[in-house]
Amino acid sequence: xxxxxxxxxxxxxxxETEEKILNGLNLSIGKGETHAIMxxxxxxxxxxxxxxxxxxxxxxxxxxxxxxSEDLIEMEVDERAKKGIFMAFQYPSEIPxxxxxxxxxxxxxxxxxxxxxxxxxxxxxxxxxxxxxxxxGMNQDLMKRxxxxxxxxxxxxRNEVFQMLMLEPQLALxxxxxxxxxxxxxxxxxxxxxxxxxxxxxxxxVTHYQRLLDHIKPDFVHVLIKGKIVESGGYELVKKxxxxxxxxxx
Amino acid sequence: MEYIKHYEKNFSDLLKTSDIxxxxxxxxxxxxxxxxxxxxxxxxxxxxLDLRSLEKTFYSTDYDNDNLTINFDSIGLDKSNIIxxxxxxxxxxxxxxxxxxxxxxxxxxxSFSEDEFLSLNTSLSSKHLLLKVNSKFNxxxxxxxxxxxxxxxxxxxxxxxxxxxxxxxxxxxEIFISSDAVNLKLPVIEIILxxxxxxxxxxxxxxxxxxxxxxxxxxxxxEDSFYKLTSFSNSSLLAANDIKVGLNGKNSECDLKGLYFTxxxxxxxxxxxxEHNVPYTKSNQYFxxxxxxxxxxxxxxxIYVEKNAQKAxxxxxxxxxxMSKGAEIDTKPGLEIYADDVExxxxxxxxxxxxxxxxxxxxxxxxxxxxxxxxxxxxATEIINEITDEKLRSFAxxxxxxxxxxxxxxx
Numbered sequence: 001x002x003x004x005x006x007x008x009x010x011x012x013x014x015x016e017t018e019e020k021i022l023n024g025l026n027l028s029i030g031k032g033e034t035h036a037i038m039x040x041x042x043x044x045x046x047x048x049x050x051x052x053x054x055x056x057x058x059x060x061x062x063x064x065x066x067x068x069s070e071d072l073i074e075m076e077v078d079e080r081a082k083k084g085i086f087m088a089f090q091y092p093s094e095i096p097x098x099x100x101x102x103x104x105x106x107x108x109x110x111x112x113x114x115x116x117x118x119x120x121x122x123x124x125x126x127x128x129x130x131x132x133x134x135x136x137g138m139n140q141d142l143m144k145r146x147x148x149x150x151x152x153x154x155x156x157x158r159n160e161v162f163q164m165l166m167l168e169p170q171l172a173l174x175x176x177x178x179x180x181x182x183x184x185x186x187x188x189x190x191x192x193x194x195x196x197x198x199x200x201x202x203x204x205x206v207t208h209y210q211r212l213l214d215h216i217k218p219d220f221v222h223v224l225i226k227g228k229i230v231e232s233g234g235y236e237l238v239k240k241x242x243x244x245x246x247x248x249x250x
Numbered sequence: 251m252e253y254i255k256h257y258e259k260n261f262s263d264l265l266k267t268s269d270i271x272x273x274x275x276x277x278x279x280x281x282x283x284x285x286x287x288x289x290x291x292x293x294x295x296x297x298x299l300d301l302r303s304l305e306k307t308f309y310s311t312d313y314d315n316d317n318l319t320i321n322f323d324s325i326g327l328d329k330s331n332i333i334x335x336x337x338x339x340x341x342x343x344x345x346x347x348x349x350x351x352x353x354x355x356x357x358x359x360x361s362f363s364e365d366e367f368l369s370l371n372t373s374l375s376s377k378h379l380l381l382k383v384n385s386k387f388n389x390x391x392x393x394x395x396x397x398x399x400x401x402x403x404x405x406x407x408x409x410x411x412x413x414x415x416x417x418x419x420x421x422x423x424e425i426f427i428s429s430d431a432v433n434l435k436l437p438v439i440e441i442i443l444x445x446x447x448x449x450x451x452x453x454x455x456x457x458x459x460x461x462x463x464x465x466x467x468x469x470x471x472x473e474d475s476f477y478k479l480t481s482f483s484n485s486s487l488l489a490a491n492d493i494k495v496g497l498n499g500k501n502s503e504c505d506l507k508g509l510y511f512t513x514x515x516x517x518x519x520x521x522x523x524x525e526h527n528v529p530y531t532k533s534n535q536y537f538x539x540x541x542x543x544x545x546x547x548x549x550x551x552x553i554y555v556e557k558n559a560q561k562a563x564x565x566x567x568x569x570x571x572x573m574s575k576g577a578e579i580d581t582k583p584g585l586e587i588y589a590d591d592v593e594x595x596x597x598x599x600x601x602x603x604x605x606x607x608x609x610x611x612x613x614x615x616x617x618x619x620x621x622x623x624x625x626x627x628x629x630a631t632e633i634i635n636e637i638t639d640e641k642l643r644s645f646a647x648x649x650x651x652x653x654x655x656x657x658x659x660x661x
Contacts, residue, residue, distance in 0.1 A: 053613050057605075081615035093610040097628025106624065107614035114615070146628065163614065 003069070004171050004202045005029040005052070010063035011227075012051050021047040023227035024063070029171070032199040036213055037206045038238070039224035040246045045206045046090065048224065049173040052204075053087040054080050067171070081107075082114035084170030088160035088177045095147040100159065101129065103147050104166050111167060128166065135195070136162040137188050153180040161192045172196070174205045178212035190215025210242050223249050254282050256308040260405070261373055264311065271355070277362040278373035284366045294550045295365075295492075295521045298580040303488070304462065309405035309434045311374055320397055325425060326641045327393055333379070335396045337433070338406025340379050347387025351380040356411055359440050359470040360494065367464045367490075371407045371436040378409035383418055391421040391639060394439075398431035398461065406435045414441065416472075419448040423642050426463060428456035435463040443475035445499065450478050450638040453491070454646055457484040457653075459514070464490040473499030480636040481508035482646040484653060485516035485545060494523040497531035497559075508537045509633035511653055512545035512577070522551040526562040526592075535566040538633050540626060541577035542657045549581040553596065557588040566596040571603060571629055574660050603659070623654050 005027070012022040021044045029035055037045050051058050052065060054077035065072040072080060095103065109119055120128070133140065136158050148156050157177050164172055177189055193203060193216050205218060213221070213235070221237040222229045223246065230249045231237065240248075261278050286304045287296040322329050333342040342350060353376075362369040383392075394410065414420065424439065443449055455463065463486055469477055481491050495504045510518045524533040539547045553564040570579045583596040603622055611621035630650050637643035 055609055076617075077609060077612035078615050078617045078621075081613050085613075087613045089610060089613075093604070093607040095607060095611070095625065095628055097631040098624055103611075103614070103624070106616055106620070110615040110617070110620070146632075167614065 002031045003028060004031050004067065005204075006064070006066040006069075008064040010051070010065060011061040012047060012058050013061055015057050015059045020061075021058070021227055022051065025224075025228055027222065027229060029202050029204060031202060032197070033220060034193075034197060034203040034205065034216060034218040035220045035222065036216075036218040036238070037204065037222050037224050038208070038241055043224045044227040045224050046175055049087060049175045049204065049206055052173060053077060053085060078110070082111050085173065086164050086167050086169030086171070087173040088157070088164055088175060090176040090179065092148050092156045092160055094149045096149060098147050099145075100143045100147050104129070104163055107163070108166055132162055132165040135165060136192060138162055154182060154185045157181055157189065158185060161189050165192060165196065170201055172201070172203050174203065174207075176206055176208065178207050178209060186212060187215060210238050213238050225249055251285050251305065253305050253308060254285055257370070257374070258282060260311045264374060264376055273362070274373045277369040280363050281366055281369040281373060284369075287366050294582055295519065295548070298548045299488070299517050299519055299546065301488070304434065307403050307432075307434070309403045311405050311407075320395055320427065325395075325427075325645050327395075327423070327425070327645075328391070328641070331391060332393045332395060333410070335394065335406075335408045335437070337398050337400050337404055337431070338408050338435070339377055340408060340410070342379070345387070345392070347384055347390065348392070349382040349384070351382070353378060354380050356380055358411075358468075359442065359496070360468045365466070365492070367436050368438065368466055371409060371438050371466070374405065375407035375409045375438070378411065381410065381412045383412060383414045383420055385415060385418055387420055388418050389420070391423060394422065394424045395427060396425065396435070396437060397427045398429045398433050398435070400431045400433060404431070404433045406433050406437065409438045411440045412442070414443050414447040414449060416445040416447055421450040421452065421639055423639050424451070424453045425642070426455045426458070426465075428458050430460050432460050433462075435461060435465070437463070438466045438468070440468045440470075441477070442470045443472060443477055443502075445472045446474040447472075448476045451480070452637045452639050452642050453479065453481040454642060454649075455481070455483040455486060455489060455491070456649065458486045459516070460487060462488040465492065467491075467493045469493075469495040469504070471495065471497050471499055471502040471504065474501045475499060476502070477504040478638065479504070479506045479508075480633065480638065482634060482637065482649070483508070483510040483518060484649050485511050485513045485518065487515075488517045490519040490521065492519070492521045494525070495533070496525045496527055497533060498527050500528055500530045503532040505534045506536070507633055507636045509630055510537070510539045510547055511630075511650070512539065512541045512547050513653070513657065514543045514545060516545045517547070518545075519548045520550075520568075522566075524553055524564065526553070526555040526559040526564060528556070529558065529560045529562070531559060532563045533565070536633075537568045538629060539568070539570040539579060540573065540630060540657070541570060541579055542573040542659070544574070544576035546578045547580075549579070549598070550584070551582070551596070552584040552586060553594055555587040555589045555592050555594070559589050560591040562589060562592040562594070564592070564594045568598040570598075570600040571626060572600055573603070573626075574658055619659070622659050626657070627651075627654055
């Protein structure tokens with residue numbers, strides 16, 4: 001199967017403190033696959049997705065990250081995004097004075113321009129925007145405020161998923177999108193992911209808990225401890241973790 | 251000081267043509283003793299700014315050119331209800347609902363001795379206007395447009411006093427049009443809000459890199475009155491927005507907001523004082539600055555609560571985005587409270603564009619420069635949206651849109 005993401009022997013650290021977080025991590029994601037990463041706090045889960053997205057407070061010390069066989073490491077964050085990487089944040093930023101519509105329109109325009117596609121007219125864009133708001137179950141009134149300002153934790157997460165729908169990424173990174181969600185919101189996030197799954201699109205889902213994965217049923221599950229993937233398997237691995245905790249993998 | 255001698259001559263010339271006025275004489279005596287507040291120790295308002303250029307230029311008070319035309323289309327303002335102030339000299343036509351009385355003696359609502367610029371204005375102002383706004387003007391908009399095109403250095407001391415009749419509501423727009431004139435402007439506006447009146451005051455400074463503009467607003471609020479001021483300032487060589495509001499009637503409330511852009515080597519001073527002088531009063535101060543290049547801004551704000559002014563509620567905030575290494579903000583919020591049953595909040599911040607927010611935006615495919623501009627625009631828009639006059643708001647938003655791409659972001 002065609003590879004979307006290939007990570008080889010990746011070592012990464014916090015730029016400012018030089019603290020080593022990822023210690024020789026290998027991960028290969030094929031087209032259409034959904035992978036889940038589980039692991040204890042401080043194991044490097046969030047670091048991994050942020051390194052893939054390009055956050056510059058982390059430094060790649062050695063190893064390779066390839067996205068469609070192209071080296072990602074030197075690529076700017078926005079270029080990675082335009083090429084099809086999306087990240088749903090654990091703690092999305094609030095942006096005063098910027099409306100959700102304006103923000104996502106700028107994002108979609110930027111990506112389409114990069115890909116040489118025609119800019120959507122306001123009408124075409126609005127149609128997709130309204131449809132996706134319904135799919136995610138976003139509160140319309142919230143979308144008239146500044147982006148994420150005054151949104152509850154759950155509403156922020158829904159808004160992340162909404163943006164994912166709008167941007168139609170090739171690889172979606174979900175960083176603990178399930179944390180702080182009530183049952184309904186959790187189901188709604190799971191439904192959107194399932195709806196978006198197809199042969200071309202892949203997901204990398206970072207989570208602490210089984211409950212989101214019960215909705216999504218990932219193809220592969222990895223256990224990340226101390227900056228390394230120590231075990232990989234199928235969905236059944238989730239059960240094993242729930243029963244025995246992470247200690248059995250150390 | 252040589253420049254003080256120069257103004258002494260101006261002052262004695264003025265006395266030859268007008269009646270002797272003790273207030274003028276006292277004001278001038280105050281000014282000639284103090285001079286401009288250059289590097290004045292202990293004076294938080296002016297000590298961070300470089301005012302030395304004011305000593306070197308001998309501004310003339312000879313107003314000879316008052317026939318300027320204003321391009322209203324460029325501002326998008328209505329041509330009605332206009333008072334234009336040309337090189338410091340007010341021009342107007344009769345306005346229904348406003349009684350205009352030129353050059354009448356009146357008692358100012360401030361003391362000349364609170365500031366050297368105010369004292370100079372008081373002593374040299376020769377053509378002031380008294381406006382009495384009555385119910386026939388209710389709901390209307392008064393536009394005061396300042397424009398200069400003098401080729402010589404003129405000292406402008408315009409002075410407008412507005413008294414709003416009780417139960418009357420109006421909008422006052424003040425706009426300083428950009429010019430290449432090299433004047434020193436000391437405009438003063440005083441507003442008395444009588445019982446249950448409302449004033450929505452919008453103030454726009456267009457950029458001018460040749461002029462110095464020290465703008466003073468003094469407000470006296472009676473019972474149940476509401477005053478809202480929103481100011482927008484695009485960087486000028488040296489400018490000040492000096493505001494003082496007295497809440498002198500029960501249930502009076504003021505809402506003061508402002509945005510200042512400073513670029514290149516411009517300097518901008520915001521000074522705000524709100525005095526809660528009676529019980530049950532409410533005030534809000536919310537200011538924002540965007541500083542780049544080698545510019546400098548100062549914010550000094552004060553909430554003053556008189557001993558008997560119980561149940562006062564007051565907020566004060568000054569937030570600054572510093573975009574360049576060479577830019578500097580000195581911000582000093584202040585409280586002076588003598589009553590014990592009050593609720594007061596204050597705070598100030600100075601920071602750079604938030605890196606984690608930029609990262610968030612870039613993960614959506616927006617490049618760093620566009621993301622920064624969008625963030626700064628969002629920061630600015632919050633204040634611009636408070637401008638109550640739609641036309642002036644669009645004008646300010648356009649000014650802001652024009653500035654953003656030219657701002658340097660070197661941090």
